Amino acid sequence: MEQIASEHLVTRLADWGVDTVFGIPGDGINGIMEGLRRHSDRVRFFLVHHEEAAAFMATAYAKATGKLGVCLATSGPGGIHLANGLYDAAMDHAPVLAITGMQETAVLGTGYQQEVHLDRLYADVSVYNQVVVNPEQLPTLVDLAIRTAYARRGVAHLSIPNDIQVASASATPYQHVAPVRAPKTAAVYLQPAARPRDEDLRAAADVINAGKAITILAGVGARGAGRLVEQLAETLDAPVIKTLNGKMVIPDDSPYTTGGLGLLGTGPSEDLVQDTDTLVMLGTNFPYTKHLPPAGKTKVVQIEIDPVRAGVRLPTDVPLIGDVATTLEALLPMLNGRVGHGRLGTYAAKMRDWREKLAALESAEREPIAPQYLARLLDDLATDDAVLTCDSGTIATWAARHWQIRGDREFYLSGNLATMAPGLPYAIAIQHAYPGRQVICYQGDGGFAMLMAEFHTAAQYELPIKVVINNNNSLGQILWEQMVLGYPEHGVRYANPQPAFAEWAHGCGGYGARIDRPGDLRDALRDALNHPGPALVDVAVDPNEPPMPGKVSYEQAKKFSQSFLRGQPSKTAIATTLFKDRIQQLRAD
Incomplete structure (x- = not known):
């Protein structure tokens, strides 16, 4: 049987170590599907229900493994559906390759059915973006696409017209110069040098050594360097703030950390920012500048790859271009140690008080179920190597504060894009990558409903993911954002009947339970976590529980009050919940 061009694509992917392609077939990629069929022993096609989920899965696979994630979609609408997940990859710097179909070259430009020029659509989201017009291009373009995705930590895209997909692999339809040939050796990406120059390291050390009140801000770029981050904190008497994406850099119970920053962060972190004259940023491009120290009033050293x-984000006195771990190993011997641990001790005490306040809200006595209680139980029952995938919205607040990184735990969500719906596809891809680990999707009802068909995908592939739905029957984050703007809520609560998510899980062949009483919750979660296949627990939580920021500003409180005065329809229920919160915290005091 003659080799077709799509086999060039698939075999070259395999040479790069790609073992899975997430996607959905379509008439715009039938040739590629045939290439995958012929080489299914080397590359597995992972069938999903929606192309958006395929892109999320590729993104999660890349984030969790550090390897290239690959997704496949047909021409036109299939490729359009990939876009949200691809932006997630781009904004969180995950190496992903998107492969899409295209109409036959002879009809391009004629307004043919589903003729969408995806290379133009993806121009903003991609770091490499090519339409293949000659079968002999494929091995070289695959190499370049993958190398660029790794080097620039982003999305590469190849669009392959139908006639090119099924053409002879050696076809060369036109007279042309000799093509660039892909190397015969095993495909490999060479990591760039990761150590800053000596003069830059010395300049950074001078700035840090002159600091009196030093704070460390660690992001996901510091992942894997936790021991060195804690050593830096110990040396400098410098507490560590973690970004949400960087939550797993060091454990949440580390004596060196004050937790997160911003709306989902902690009160001690907000205090710490105001008590800083030197900020050391490790592997983060934290976007919420209003939560950072005032520009010009703080010296800044940033380690950034x-x-x-x-x-x-901030005027930087000394940028150190390099890998966090390698850079810290070179920088630490140049730093002056501090006598005593005044700042670390002060902020460790603040964190003890903060944790006591959080614990007071995790009460099993409250009904409706407090979302904090659900998050705490999940944290208590999960294994020490569990992976939690999370969605955007109030669910991210509960995860940030009540899911504790300890042991080998990991945590993934859509960081900079902050899109809804990736929690379930993320869990599926990570469970596929790590079949022996406990993988939990912790999601709101709004996000789950968007891509709930993928629970069937988990069942189809016998992936034992656990889905826990924090169900407030609303778009909770938007509700509170409306109120903080001073407006009564509008259009954010869903009417009855509520979706039967547990029945959907049963219909897919998995475990499903609906819980609306706090006394039933622990056993239901335990049963789900022990179930050998995919499991879902739909938990009705208090819809009026506010995700309060670490520090409430005067302006936020004023706007919140104005929303009540202007006719907030749920003001009685919200006020009752706030009163219960305060009573619980007073009991803890």
Whole structure:
């Protein structure tokens, strides 16, 4: 049987170590599907229900493994559906390759059915973006696409017309110069040098050594360097703030950390920012600048692998371009140790008080079920190597504060895009990558409803993911955002009947339970976590529980009050919940 061009694509992916392609077939990629069929022993096609989920799965696979994630969609609408997940990959710097179909080259430009020029659509989201017009291009373009995705930590895209997909692999339809040939050796990506220059390290050390009140801000770029981050904190008497994406850099119970920053962060972190004259940023491009120290009043040293991102958020005195771990190993011997642990001790005490306040809200006595209680139970019952995938919205607040990183635990969500719906596809991809680990999707009802068909995908592939739905029957984050703007809520609560998510889980062949009483919750979660296949627990939580920021500003409180005065329809229920929260915290005091 003659080799077709799509086999060039698939075999070259396999040479790069790609073992899975997430996607949905379509008439715009039938040739590629045939290439995958012929080489199914090397690359597995992972069938999903929606292309958006395929892109999320590729993104999660890349985030969790560090390897390239690959997704496949047909021409036109299939490729359009990939876009949200691809932006998630781009904004969180995950290496992903998107492969899409295209109409036959002879009809391009004629307004043919589903003729969408996806290379133009993806121009903003991609770091490499090519339409294949000659079968002999494929091995070389695959190499370049993958190398660029790794090097620039982003999305590469190849669009392959139908006639090119099924053409002879050696076809060369036109007279042309000799093509660039892909190397015969095993495909490999060479990591760039990761150590800053000596003069830059010395300049950074001078700035840090002159600091009196030093704070460390650690992001996901510091992942894997936790021991060195804690050593830096110990040396400098410098507490560590963690970004949400960087939650797993060091454990949440570490004596060196004050937790997160911003709306989902902690009160001690907000205090710490105001008590800082020198900020050391490790592998983060934290976007919420209003929560950072005032520009110009704080000295800044930033370790960043991408020189383009260095100094983007704050004026940076010394940018260190390199890998966090390698850079810290070179920098630490140049730093002066501090006598005593005054700042670390002060903020460790603040964190003890903060944790006591959080614990007071995790009460099993409250009905409706407090979302904090659900998050705490999940944290208590999960294994020490569990992976939690999370969605955007109030669910992210509960996860940030009540899901504790300890042991080998990990935590993934859509960081900078903050899109809804990736929690379930993320869990599926990570469970596929790590079949022996406990993988939990912790999601709101709004996000789950968007891509709930993928629970059937988990059942189809016998992936034992656990889905826990924090069901407030509303778009909870938007509700509170409306109120903080001073407006009564509008259009954010869903009417009855509520979707029967547990029945959907049963219909897919999995475990399903609906819980609306706090006394039933622990056993239901335990049963789900022990179930050998995919399981879902739909938990009716208090819809009026506010995700309060670490520090409530005067302006936020004023706007919140104005929403009541202007006719907030649920003001009685919200006021009752706030009163219960305060009573619980007073009991803890």
